[in-house]
Amino acid sequence: MSKRQVIFGMLGTQLDSGSGPGRWEKWRPTVALGMHEDFQPDRIELMLDERRFSRLAKLVQEDLALVSPGTELRLHDTYLVDPWEFEGVYARLHDFLAAYPFQPDEEDYYVHITTGTHVTQICWFLLTESRHFPGRLLQTSPPRKQANGDPGSHTVIDLDLSRYDHIAQRFAQQQLQDRDLLKSGIATRNPAFNRMIEQIEKVATRSRAPMLLTGPTGAGKSQLAKRVFELKKLKHQLPGRFVEVNCATLRGDGAMSTLFGHTKGAYTGASSDRAGLLRSAHQGLLFLDEIGELGPDEQAMLLRALEEKRFLPVGSDREVESDFQLIAGTNRDLQHDVRQGRFREDLLARLNLWTYQLPGLAERSEDIEPNLEFELERWSREQHERVRFNAEARNRYLGFATSSEAAWRGNFRDLGASVVRMATLANAGRIQIDGVDEEISRLRTQWHGGDDASPLLALMGDAAGQLDHFDRVQLEEVVRVCLRSKNLSAAGRELFAVSRTQRASTNDADRLRKYLAKFELDWEQLRQHAAQ
Incomplete structure (x- = not known):
């Protein structure tokens, strides 16, 4: 028609x-x-x-x-x-x-x-x-x-x-609004991340080529894909839907059917035709998260669908069409998977035109503060209840959250869950310092397995979070050796086993004592901790 x-x-x-x-x-x-x-x-x-x-x-x-x-x-x-x-x-x-x-x-x-x-x-x-x-x-x-x-x-x-000079500022403002949309309205401060968003904004509005988003779980790949779709929808470039699937959830015969659809009677239980996600994404955007989990047959079918916009549903001898834009996400090294024979090299080449590595939250410490405000505002909006930090509690939480002690292994999921807990437990709409201390203790246990797994936290408390990551990793291992040794000399012999053979005279105990003193620790403290 x-x-x-x-x-x-x-x-x-x-x-x-x-x-x-x-x-x-x-x-x-x-x-x-x-x-x-x-x-x-x-x-x-x-x-x-x-x-x-x-x-x-x-x-x-x-x-x-x-x-x-x-x-x-x-x-x-x-x-x-x-x-x-x-x-x-x-x-x-x-x-x-x-x-x-x-x-x-x-x-x-x-x-x-x-x-x-x-x-x-x-x-x-x-x-x-x-x-x-x-x-x-x-x-x-x-x-x-x-x-x-x-x-x-x-x-x-x-x-x-x-361009016309009188309108140039308005275009610049529109561009900033587009980038703000991609960042969910969060005033991010990390220079590398902001440069990446600037390029994604240009690519999103000028190209329909596939895009590959890499990075750890919880780094925001799914949210960024949704924002790209919203931006293109705003520009009237994609009249279709946003369709998302985590490929790690696709297993066995159902994987092909979920992605490419099937005909009635294609296999036991196929009581009716199924369109499949690729057809559902026609003239829209398909986000395949954890694409590295797809099997070899699904990879081959996807490659053909990308190149020819046509594919065969399961059990059908008639091809169907779907013209969609693809964004793929993964937390795996697909180049390594190609070398190991687990991922098709030609499919990766098709995906690899625009590849962006999303950093974890721990790599964007300057963005923790604006994201903290965003998560708190989102909770308040969803619960119809205004909650805020008092000044001391906010400073305490940010000090911990931006320190080397904060692992943020779940990235933004960890931060979002942390805010939900503090906001839910807050009294009279204020997050107080005792609530923050309780949450910090919970996060330490979550990331480090409690004080037994991380004795440095029990010995130094908040001071451990003020150490450079290099010093902290080294000191953590020194403390562990000391706690399992009979005395200071035995610990020194284990720690300096190689270098001590290259010196005419050695005093490993004194060398270790001076090292511990740099961090205001001594052997007596370690023995008391070991006895607890």
Whole structure:
């Protein structure tokens, strides 16, 4: 079925004017839109200032109905304070388009640039080129000789448009808003992460090629994929759905059916046809998380679907089509899997055009504070209850959260769960320092298995979190050796077993004592801890 043809335009206050029978001898561009034999619009969206030109608009509407009864004309009151002022005109048209319910999979759109001021035409150019208007430009011209019933000519225009200085700041602002969308509105501070988001914003709006997101579990791959979809949906680039699946949950015969669908009777239990996720994602975005878990047959089918947009459902001898954009996620080293024969090299090459490594939360310590505020605000919004930290409690939590002691093994999932616990247990909407201390203790146990597994925490308390990671790892091992040794000399002999053979005289106990003193520890403290 052919798409409906929809034209946007401004009422021509001079060109569209006319009254009496003589008006039919004049070329009127809006009425002429319905008079072309080879281009019949289904609908015209006409903008005007109703306070001044409602009578003219009504006459144009009646005349268009006479020449093209199948064309619907919708009138929109679009008041412009000054039709020659760039900023105002652009803002008015931008806001109108942002609220319009476009359906690009069912309708083709044109903007009629013949009527309206030159400023209006320039703004239409810019909005079309930037994809705020998902259509093309339509220019109409009068006939060379005025003749009753001659609609003149029409041309569809595709221009490479340059930017205008007066609008440049608005474009920059829109770009910042797009990047803000990709970051879920969080004012992230990590320079490397922000540079990555800047590039993803460009790629997302300019390309439909597959994208590969790598990084540890909980680093935000799924959320970023959803935000990419929302951005492309906002730009009218993907009319379809967002479809997500964790490939680690797909096992056996059901994996092929889930992804590619099946026909009735394809296997035992297949009582009806199933479309499958790839077909469900037609004209949308498919996010395959943990793609490294797919089996070899699924990998081969996926590669063909990516390259040819066609594949065979299970049990069918007829191919089906699906045109989707793919984002894949993984926490595995797919290059290593290729070398081990677990992942297809040709599929990885297809996915590897745009690859982004999402860092874990521990690698983005400067982003913990804004993410903490985001998670707390989200909890308050969902629970309809405002909860805040007091100043001392907030500083205590951030000090721990940004220290080397905070492992954040679950990344943002750990942070989100931590905020939920503190907010739920808070009294009178305030998270106090005792609640923070309890949560810090819980996280330490979660990450380090309690004080027995990490004796350094019991010995030094919060001071352990102030150590550089290098010093902490080294000191942790020294303490463990000391706790299992009979005396300081025995511990020294084990710790300096190699270097002591290269010295004429050795005093391992004294060397170890001085090392412990650097961290305000001594042998007596260690023995007391071992005795507990």
